[in-house]
Amino acid sequence: MTDTTEDLTQLNTAIVRVSKEVLISLLWKICETNPSARDFAKGHLFVHENEVPQPMPATTTGPKRMRTRYANCINCKEEFDVSENTKKSCSYHPDLAMPDYDMWPDHDENCHGPIDTEENQRNYPGSFIYQCCERYGDEDPCVTDWHRERKYDYETAKRQRF
Ligand SMILES: [Zn+2]
Numbered sequence: 083m084t085d086t087t088e089d090l091t092q093l094n095t096a097i098v099r100v101s102k103e104v105l106i107s108l109l110w111k112i113c114e115t116n117p118s119a120r121d122f123a124k125g126h127l128f129v130h131e132n133e134v135p136q137p138m139p140a141t142t143t144g145p146k147r148m149r150t151r152y153a154n155c156i157n158c159k160e161e162f163d164v165s166e167n168t169k170k171s172c173s174y175h176p177d178l179a180m181p182d183y184d185m186w187p188d189h190d191e192n193c194h195g196p197i198d199t200e201e202n203q204r205n206y207p208g209s210f211i212y213q214c215c216e217r218y219g220d221e222d223p224c225v226t227d228w229h230r231e232r233k234y235d236y237e238t239a240k241r242q243r244f
């Protein structure tokens with residue numbers, strides 16, 4: 083089968099439209115059946131432990147090995163590249179935010195609905211105050227630190243998705 087430009091455009095469109103879950107199982111399948119795809123994926127997704135700045139949790143005491151390059155941070159919830167982690171990479175609040183009720187003088191919870199919702203916090207960050215530092219949601223977070231990796235593996239992902 084030869085690909086026409088039209089085929090490729092259609093494939094790209096299909097990739098953009100499909101859910102992350104379907105993409106993950108598709109990529110798993112491609113890597114399972116195609117050694118060069120597997121090497122390509124490893125080249126992008128692995129990094130040698132020697133290239134990972136400390137402190138990261140030491141996974142082994144033996145010789146350094148390859149490890150996954152991208153991780154999710156338990157503090158800021160962002161994805162990060164473990165080989166580029168520094169003590170200034172992550173900004174977050176250790177505590178939760180509460181609405182500053184003085185900023186909602188005209189909001190009647192009985193008729194407008196509750197104030198303390200995730201949606202309001204997202205839409206009006208400047209009207210929520212963090213308990214750790216009394217800063218508002220539109221100011222810089224109070225803690226700067228290394229990203230901390232959330233452990234998340236293939237077996238867990240498979241259990242949750244399928
Ligand atoms: Zn804070």
Ligand SMILES: [Zn+2]
Nearest residue numbers: 155158172229
């Ligand atoms: Zn972080």
